[in-house]
Amino acid sequence: MPFSYEFARPALTVDIVVFALDEADLQVMLIERDLEPFAGRWALPGGFVRVEETLEEAARRELQEETGLVNIYLEQLYTFGEVERDPRERVVTVAYYALVNLQGHNVRASTDARNAAWFAVSDLPDLAFDHEQIVDAALERLRGKLRYQPVGFELLPRKFPLRQLQHLYEVVLDRELDKRNFRKKMLSMDILVELNEIEKDVAHRAAKLYRFDKAKYDRRTRGGFNFEV
Amino acid sequence: MPFSYEFARPALTVDIVVFALDEADLQVMLIERDLEPFAGRWALPGGFVRVEETLEEAARRELQEETGLVNIYLEQLYTFGEVERDPRERVVTVAYYALVNLQGHNVRASTDARNAAWFAVSDLPDLAFDHEQIVDAALERLRGKLRYQPVGFELLPRKFPLRQLQHLYEVVLDRELDKRNFRKKMLSMDILVELNEIEKDVAHRAAKLYRFDKAKYDRRTRGGFNFEV
DNA sequence: CCAAAAGTGTTAAAACTACACCCATGA
DNA sequence: TCATGGGTGTAGTTTTAACACTTTTGG
Numbered sequence: 001m002p003f004s005y006e007f008a009r010p011a012l013t014v015d016i017v018v019f020a021l022d023e024a025d026l027q028v029m030l031i032e033r034d035l036e037p038f039a040g041r042w043a044l045p046g047g048f049v050r051v052e053e054t055l056e057e058a059a060r061r062e063l064q065e066e067t068g069l070v071n072i073y074l075e076q077l078y079t080f081g082e083v084e085r086d087p088r089e090r091v092v093t094v095a096y097y098a099l100v101n102l103q104g105h106n107v108r109a110s111t112d113a114r115n116a117a118w119f120a121v122s123d124l125p126d127l128a129f130d131h132e133q134i135v136d137a138a139l140e141r142l143r144g145k146l147r148y149q150p151v152g153f154e155l156l157p158r159k160f161p162l163r164q165l166q167h168l169y170e171v172v173l174d175r176e177l178d179k180r181n182f183r184k185k186m187l188s189m190d191i192l193v194e195l196n197e198i199e200k201d202v203a204h205r206a207a208k209l210y211r212f213d214k215a216k217y218d219r220r221t222r223g224g225f226n227f228e229v
Numbered sequence: 230m231p232f233s234y235e236f237a238r239p240a241l242t243v244d245i246v247v248f249a250l251d252e253a254d255l256q257v258m259l260i261e262r263d264l265e266p267f268a269g270r271w272a273l274p275g276g277f278v279r280v281e282e283t284l285e286e287a288a289r290r291e292l293q294e295e296t297g298l299v300n301i302y303l304e305q306l307y308t309f310g311e312v313e314r315d316p317r318e319r320v321v322t323v324a325y326y327a328l329v330n331l332q333g334h335n336v337r338a339s340t341d342a343r344n345a346a347w348f349a350v351s352d353l354p355d356l357a358f359d360h361e362q363i364v365d366a367a368l369e370r371l372r373g374k375l376r377y378q379p380v381g382f383e384l385l386p387r388k389f390p391l392r393q394l395q396h397l398y399e400v401v402l403d404r405e406l407d408k409r410n411f412r413k414k415m416l417s418m419d420i421l422v423e424l425n426e427i428e429k430d431v432a433h434r435a436a437k438l439y440r441f442d443k444a445k446y447d448r449r450t451r452g453g454f455n456f457e458v
Numbered sequence: 459c460c461a462a463a464a465g466t467g468t469t470a471a472a473a474c475t476a477c478a479c480c481c482a483t484g485a
Numbered sequence: 486t487c488a489t490g491g492g493t494g495t496a497g498t499t500t501t502a503a504c505a506c507t508t509t510t511g512g
Contacts (some may be wrong), residue, residue, distance in 0.1 A: 002233075203489070273479080
């Protein structure tokens with residue numbers, strides 16, 4: 001044991017709640033544990049923080065190692081420090097949440113040794129440790145954030161019809177929105193650009209595609225504008 | 230060195246940004262460091278997390294040891310994990326912020342060995358480590374929280390005139406509010422109770438005192454009500 | 459009687475909500 | 486030609502913002 005300290009230290013880990021949106025549901029990526037404790041149970045991707053990396057670096061590294069995801073939206077959520085949250089020893093975990101769009105990223109459905117899979121948040125299996133609590137906190141945070149920051153676009157492909165954007169809000173906020181009011185609101189904020197492009201391969205009238213204009217959003221924000229749905 | 234681990238571990242600390250309100254300003258409690266690094270500089274109260282206590286317990290313990298404050302509003306803020314934030318070794322800190330009212334609590338202006346004092350947030354001295362960044366984050370969080378959660382009352386005595394409540398909002402949000410609109414809004418939320426009591430020892434017409442009715446707030450909240458200023 | 463803050467209503471503008479039909483497209 | 490979702494406007498209501506004077510009290 002080469003590393004010795006005068007006082008006992010908790011172990012420090014990161015865990016990441018990765019959200020994605022499929023046709024119907026908001027989903028979370030889970031990894032099947034192969035080791036005790038909780039062997040065979042599903043858990044959040046994550047792992048130990050190394051002394052030479054920041055917390056966010058640790059989160060991104062683990063994400064890459066365990067799910068293949070790189071370069072995605074990532075934000076610190078909360079730090080969980082209950083004494084008995086890991087039955088082996090004291091482990092404090094800094095939880096992050098991430099948003100990805102399924103189209104744009106090549107998510108390894110299954111990785112190295114471990115088994116990774118998406119689960120609908122409304123139908124999660126029993127999770128290891130306090131990971132259910134972490135997912136709950138992430139979901140609550142996402143719901144709050146979605147309403148006053150333009151983070152929802154991270155869950156969509158770069159080009160999307162308004163319908164899909166509304167669907168996102170309905171799924172995450174878990175309530176129906178009025179189509180006309182939603183469009184009016186979104187378009188009036190003037191942070192979307194209408195593309196000269198329409199949906200393809202749909203069995204009905206194809207919708208116009210839009211793109212979130214981050215530069216414009218940033219400009220408007222500096223001018224005192226506040227995103228709100 | 231009795232505690233050995235297979236891999237190097239960051240040290241884990243808590244730091245607390247304690248806010249209070251005096252007549253004019255929002256203030257933060259700082260402690261003068263007597264040890265290197267940053268000896269003589271002002272810093273946030275805080276210290277190492279013990280393996281047998283939760284993060285919040287650690288924060289409350291340090292707060293009591295260093296400032297004498299007990300039983301106050303405390304909420305986790307963010308975890309700071311830059312690699313070089315402490316020049317000695319890797320230290321990750323879980324930051325909390327606290328709200329106190331100066332009347333209700335007996336704050337040791339000066340403690341044991343260390344020197345503790347209040348500073349206006351608008352006029353802080355140079356701080357040790359990345360503590361300025363932590364204060365900034367706490368202030369931003371407080372500003373956000375104040376608008377949609379009734380946390381402001383934690384900074385006031387139990388009985389207060391509406392004027393004082395408005396003043397609090399003006400100081401923290403750093404902008405003037407219209408007196409009539411503010412009163413209308415606050416009273417219309419129906420979470421304050423008017424007491425049969427008025428201010429004493431003021432050199433002008435004495436204002437009615439109010440008290441925040443938490444029970445009523447909780448009831449209203451369950452009914453779908455949302456606090457917002 | 460003066461200074462200081464308490465207390466109080468109205469109006470115009472803006473934002474929000476509810477609501478229904480025709481259109482374009484591919485099957 | 487039918488099923489599916491795309492796209493659009495209005496009216497009533499609520500919320501917000503702006504604004505000034507009279508009252509009470511102690512000094």
